[in-house]
Amino acid sequence: MEGAVERRSGRSTRDPSFRSETLRDRDRILYSDSFRRLGGVTQVAIGDPSMALHNRMTHSLKVEQVGFSLYSKLTAQPSDVDADPDAIRAACLAHDLGHPPFGHAGEQELDRLVVCPEHREGPRTFERRAADPCPNCLLEDGFEGNAQSFRILTALAVHRESPGRPIGLDLTRRSLAATTKYPWTRGTSGRKQSKWGGYDCDAGALEWALGSTDADPTLDAQIMDWADDISYAVHDVEDFFRASLVPVDDYKSNTETLDILLEYVESPRALGPLTGEVKDALTSMLEFFPAARFSGRTEDLAALDRLRGVLLTQFINAASVDAQALVREPIQERLNSILKQLIWFHIIDDPTLSNIQAGQRRVLREIFEALRPVAEEAYGSGGTEPPGEQALRRLPYGLRRAIGVGLSQESGYTLRQKIVRGLLDYIAGLSDSEAYHLHAVLRGREHAGQLHRN
Ligand SMILES: [Zn+2]
Structure with missing residues (x-):
């Protein structure tokens, strides 16, 4: 990559501990406030809160471990694989920073709040949005977790004070590219409509990092993406089995249970029909599933440990590189999707969670x-x-800071758009419990110093 270790600020200081530039990036992310916040953000907010399930911080740490294992596997033989282990680690730690409170429900709600129904269905191009702003959209480029992560890294997070222009953590080009799974601004159709890696106000940073606002993900980013898929599937199954929310043991002992799951998985809204080969591989995988409910006995822990090890190894070994692109064995990719469907089936599509999520959307x-x-x-x-002093005093510090970033950023946004983006930045930066608490304060149900601390 050309100019891969360049930073946007142009700053370069010699590192006294001899770390590589991308390792410095990785460490900056680990020590950032945004990373610390992930400890208070859940993947799927359900289950007994006393159970110490994974949160997005523990998830991200495991993604980093899997990402590094993938790198080691892919470069075990001498080869011309162009991957940077520290940029991959940086990307793995950073990949979930932009997740708002309450997971996917929160992400959808924030997008819904700022994009009008017409443009939610049919987004327009970057150029059209800028040239002819929609009077009904507050922000036509919406809200998206990946774009939010990129905004945190390039603008919102604080590394050093940089008067005049926000630079976020001032990461190298290489690490920023590695964190960007979807290197484009909001697109008009298909995957580019539902997932995007940079808002219109951050298009300059996206172009700087990837050379374009409509690029392809780098190999580093593809490795991070597969590491995320692997960790997510394996650790969610583990969590929800421990919490007795996914009866993993039933699948092994009861073919009827498996048939019901397969019916769900093979429906057109899920994965569609599975081949015989995939079903055979699924049966082999089930051999490693625990045979009894989790109750904390030594044999339960050992069974879980074995299952985790088998799945991680199997998915890591499924990866190879061809022409600097990541290739995954199709059968293993399918098995990975089936594990995720297991979570959808038992947890996400369950009415209990739907009701919780309706309340969470309302909070945001x-x-x-x-x-x-x-x-x-x-x-x-x-x-x-001029700014209204009286009103300014009612705004939490975190919100003033976020709006301040937007105001000092060169972008095509109007003043109102900058304010709304700042408000989304602030809300997306709350932890789950901070969101509940702030909501209670604003509705007069609680009083606390919360508004001033944040
Ligand atoms: Zn609109």
């Missing part, structure tokens, strides 16, 4: 609706009037 919506008028008043989004 009401925070947004309560703070938006105050923020607009404070910053005078009507035009030229």
Whole structure:
């Protein structure tokens, strides 16, 4: 990669501990506030909170481990594989930074709040959005977890003070490219409509990191992506089996249970029909599933450990590189998807979670609706009037900081768009419990110093 270790600030300092530039990036992410916050963000908020299940921080640490194992596997033989182990580690630690409170439900709700129904169904191109802003969209480039991660790394996170222009953690080009699974701004169709890696206000940084606002993911990024798929499937199954929410043992002993799952998995809205080969591989995989409910006995722990080891090894070994692109054995890729479907079937599509999520969406919506008028008043989004002191004092520090980043950033945004982006940045940066708490405060149900601390 050309200029791979360049930083956007142009700064370069000699590292006294002889770390590589991309290892320095990885360490900056590990020590960032945004990484620390991941300890308070759940993957799927369900189950007994006392059970110490995975959160997004423990998940990210395991993705880093799997990413490094993948790198080691892919470069075990002398080869011309162009992967950077430290950029991969950086990307693995950073990949979930932009996840708002309450997982996917939170992500959808924040997007829904700022994009009008017409443009949610049919987004327009970057150029059209900029040239002819929609009067009904607050932000037509919406909200997306991956774009949010990129914004944290390149603008919101604080590494050093940089008056005049926010630079985030000021990572190298190589590491930024590695963190970007979807190196484009919001697109108009297919995958580019539902997933994107940079907002319109961050298009300059995206272009700097990848050379374009519509690029292909680098090999480092593809390795991070597969490491994420592997960890997510394996650790979720482990968590929900421990919590007795996924009866893994039943699948082994009861063919009827398996048939019901397969019916779900093979439906058109899930994976569609599976080949005989995939089903055979699934049967072989089930051999390693624990035979009894988890109750914390030594044999339960050993069975779980064995299952985890088998699955991780199998998925890591399924990877190879061809022409600097990651290749995954199709059968193993399918098995990985089936494990994820197991979680959808038992957890995500379950009515209990639907009700919890409806409440969580409401929490985010009401925070947004309560703070938006105050923020607009404070910053005078009507035009030229000076910021309203009175209103400014009602805004949490975190929100003022986020809006401040948008205001000092060169982008095509209007003042109102900058304020709304700042509000989304602030809400997306809350932990699950901070969101619940802030909501209670704003609705007059609790009083606390919360608003001032954040
Ligand atoms: Zn619109």
